[in-house]
Amino acid sequence: MISLALLAFMLSLVLTLWVRRAFLRSCTVYSPDAPQRFHLGHVPRVGGLGLLAGWSLAMAALPVLQWAGMAGNINLDIRLHHWLLMLLPAFTGGVLEDLTQRLAVRWRLLLTVSSGLLAWWLLGVSVPSLGFEWIDGFWSQWPWLGVALAILAVTGLPHAFNIIDGYNGLAGAVALVVCLALAHVALQVGDRELAAMAIVLAAATAGFLVWNYPRGLIFAGDAGAYVWGLLIATLSLLLVQRHPIVSPWFPLLLLMYPVWETVFSMYRKLWRGNSPGMADALHLHQLVYRRLVRSVLHEDEAKNMLKRNNRTAPYLWSFIVLTVVPAILFWRYDGLLVAFCVLFAVSYVVAYVMLVRFKVPRVLQPPRG
Numbered sequence: 001m002i003s004l005a006l007l008a009f010m011l012s013l014v015l016t017l018w019v020r021r022a023f024l025r026s027c028t029v030y031s032p033d034a035p036q037r038f039h040l041g042h043v044p045r046v047g048g049l050g051l052l053a054g055w056s057l058a059m060a061a062l063p064v065l066q067w068a069g070m071a072g073n074i075n076l077d078i079r080l081h082h083w084l085l086m087l088l089p090a091f092t093g094g095v096l097e098d099l100t101q102r103l104a105v106r107w108r109l110l111l112t113v114s115s116g117l118l119a120w121w122l123l124g125v126s127v128p129s130l131g132f133e134w135i136d137g138f139w140s141q142w143p144w145l146g147v148a149l150a151i152l153a154v155t156g157l158p159h160a161f162n163i164i165d166g167y168n169g170l171a172g173a174v175a176l177v178v179c180l181a182l183a184h185v186a187l188q189v190g191d192r193e194l195a196a197m198a199i200v201l202a203a204a205t206a207g208f209l210v211w212n213y214p215r216g217l218i219f220a221g222d223a224g225a226y227v228w229g230l231l232i233a234t235l236s237l238l239l240v241q242r243h244p245i246v247s248p249w250f251p252l253l254l255l256m257y258p259v260w261e262t263v264f265s266m267y268r269k270l271w272r273g274n275s276p277g278m279a280d281a282l283h284l285h286q287l288v289y290r291r292l293v294r295s296v297l298h299e300d301e302a303k304n305m306l307k308r309n310n311r312t313a314p315y316l317w318s319f320i321v322l323t324v325v326p327a328i329l330f331w332r333y334d335g336l337l338v339a340f341c342v343l344f345a346v347s348y349v350v351a352y353v354m355l356v357r358f359k360v361p362r363v364l365q366p367p368r369g
Contacts, residue, residue, distance in 0.1 A: 005203040012054025012207025019050045020218040045098040048223025054204035082122040089114035094223030116154035125150040125237040131248050131334035150237050158229030160258035165225045169213030169313040175228040176205045185331050189243040249337035254327040256344045257320045287355040288315045
């Protein structure tokens, strides 16, 4: 798998740079007054093209690497064309939005729903159980519930990654860590096929991050977020579906940060009487930028927005430790995973309220001089 990962990394590295140069002047300029804009200048938002190209070309090269004895014993029945067809509707919509910024939210949602339906039809994703006997008896009598939940997961996670894709290195690092965690558990249960696909996606993401963090030369855009969301959601569902020993709460805890960010944002906007699809600047990472990064750093240490942008993601990287570490340690124990999901949700809300009310912990406050 090392050769496969290196190939994906190099392909993504080179192709993302090529995409940046090819689309540097042809993309619609990002509106300077957009609430989610935290950078200066014109940066292409088409990193998803290089990301998908690196992943798909590396997976397509797997038979050649195996023939050369460089890819180990991996099941060749990956049906790559089914995966690409599943990605096609949402990815196309993401690219159109990245190039024109005129694709309405309802159309993007419809296209991700189409990809969710294709994931069920082509790859057979479903949620066969919820991990608790007292509800699984009822759940098994209504298999369409598992299908509906799987389609909802595949539809929603791309938008969740799109929400957290606000600062250099944030969404990409989350995707990288999640993919490695999925690969680890897949190897624990002997599923080298899913492990290989997750590792290749992690490697392709690493190639993209070379240009995205810290210099911010290219953004993943909607297309990149949709690639991460669709592939990670499908891999997670198939892992749980193929191996009953893996708790269905494992991928939820693993992805609790983007999922809860989305759920909480929808609640917050509805409570204020706004549409859940309306963009704003009140997400957790944006509050971290305003309340912590801009206050902790002195003016002579952060002379431009790029430097402040780069210092935002590490705060959230440490935050997701609350989900990734327990998910890896307790991937088969339903009760513990649910407890950590609740713990993260409570911790998130507490941190959010503290930032809103300017009650920043003393250890994070700027030194008084």
